[in-house]
Amino acid sequence: MKKKLLGVLLAATMAVGMLAGCGSSSDSSSETTDDATTTEDTASTDDSASSGDLITIGFAQVGHESDWRTASTKSCQDVFSEENGYDLSFVDCDNDSAAQLEAVRSFIEQDVDYIIIDPIVSTGWDTVLTECEDAGIPVIVIDRTIEDSDKYTSWVGSNFKTEGLAAGEWLKAYAESKGISEINYLTIAGSTGASAQIGRTEGFDEIAEANGWNKLDEQDGDFTEDGGQSIMESYCKSYEGKFNVVVCQNDNEAFGAMTAMDNAGITYGLDGDVILISFDACTAGLEQVAARKISADFECNPLAAPFVEEVIKTLEEGGTPEKEVYMEEHWFALTDAMVDFSIDGEAQTMTEVTDEVIEAQY
Ligand code: GYE
Numbered sequence: 001m002k003k004k005l006l007g008v009l010l011a012a013t014m015a016v017g018m019l020a021g022c023g024s025s026s027d028s029s030s031e032t033t034d035d036a037t038t039t040e041d042t043a044s045t046d047d048s049a050s051s052g053d054l055i056t057i058g059f060a061q062v063g064h065e066s067d068w069r070t071a072s073t074k075s076c077q078d079v080f081s082e083e084n085g086y087d088l089s090f091v092d093c094d095n096d097s098a099a100q101l102e103a104v105r106s107f108i109e110q111d112v113d114y115i116i117i118d119p120i121v122s123t124g125w126d127t128v129l130t131e132c133e134d135a136g137i138p139v140i141v142i143d144r145t146i147e148d149s150d151k152y153t154s155w156v157g158s159n160f161k162t163e164g165l166a167a168g169e170w171l172k173a174y175a176e177s178k179g180i181s182e183i184n185y186l187t188i189a190g191s192t193g194a195s196a197q198i199g200r201t202e203g204f205d206e207i208a209e210a211n212g213w214n215k216l217d218e219q220d221g222d223f224t225e226d227g228g229q230s231i232m233e234s235y236c237k238s239y240e241g242k243f244n245v246v247v248c249q250n251d252n253e254a255f256g257a258m259t260a261m262d263n264a265g266i267t268y269g270l271d272g273d274v275i276l277i278s279f280d281a282c283t284a285g286l287e288q289v290a291a292r293k294i295s296a297d298f299e300c301n302p303l304a305a306p307f308v309e310e311v312i313k314t315l316e317e318g319g320t321p322e323k324e325v326y327m328e329e330h331w332f333a334l335t336d337a338m339v340d341f342s343i344d345g346e347a348q349t350m351t352e353v354t355d356e357v358i359e360a361q362y
Pocket of ligand 1: 144250279
């Protein structure tokens with residue numbers, strides 16, 4: 001690859017830039033340091049000898065806030081290994097949008113072959129994507145979407161609104177099966193402005209409005225266990241005795257909410273007073289479904305990397321990849337909570353949580 005020579009010459013400068021950009025993040029700084037150092041090393045050697053025909057990729061990851069995120073990072077690191085023919089520069093942006101833009105710009109300066117972005121927020125992207133386009137570097141967006149620019153090659157991910165609709169339609173059917181006629185719900189949302197938060201809220205609230213449910217509150221738990229716990233602690237005080245459903249927009253928030261409800265003496269799950277809904281359905285989440293604590297869990301698949309690799313292979317062969325690639329997802333519960341429901345008239349199948357299912361999850 002001709003442009004690689006320029007890339008390696010710029011690499012030493014960039015190593016310094018990247019360190020400055022993300023130096024304040026905890027886990028990320030060491031990962032960034034390692035990657036930047038690796039890139040810098042290649043600058044002192046012959047191009048072909050240093051990375052051979054390795055395809056260079058820069059990945060600007062959201063952060064390390066959840067089990068889902070850990071699985072997503074691992075998926076990329078496993079697929080884009082040196083063994084598989086890749087040289088991956090990984091930057092953990094620690095949920096900081098400015099650091100993420102800076103990481104993308106550092107990849108442009110390194111002149112990587114491809115850039116992968118999981119956008120922390122869905123807006124503010126057009127300028128930097130134009131810069132990628134001008135540099136001739138294809139951008140592959142994964143997971144969260146970009147709403148204010150289409151200057152990327154492909155997006156691989158899930159439909160967050162569908163996940164929210166599924167949770168809402170499930171609740172409607174489940175509540176009916178239990179003879180519960182009044183729904184008063186509290187939402188612990190994911191990071192404000194993330195498309196995962198926007199879509200899940202939109203989908204669930206659409207069903208809520210159609211059925212006259214009462215939304216008591218929605219606050220940002222930032223997709224973390226600590227965030228979920230502190231918001232639930234304040235909900236327990238403000239809405240004591242007034243709610244019968246808690247919607248957590250990821251598993252880690254649900255774990256935090258469980259601790260807060262335990263401490264407040266509130267029972268939840270299949271045998272409790274409060275219906276607890278979660279998203280992601282990572283291993284640890286499904287374990288809480290099996291323990292009857294999370295009433296139902298709506299999957300979001302974090303294993304995008306194999307699909308991204310297909311996009312890259314298509315591009316390497318001179319083809320045109322699909323603009324949008326959707327990954328399959330499942331809705332999980334125990335048999336007691338496996339009710340029939342449809343989304344926009346399409347019947348859904350729920351997956352029973354068994355030991356095997358938990359084992360196979362991420
Ligand atoms: O639900 C959450 C993570 O963007 C879909 O981000 C992802 C979300 C996921 O932190 O656990």
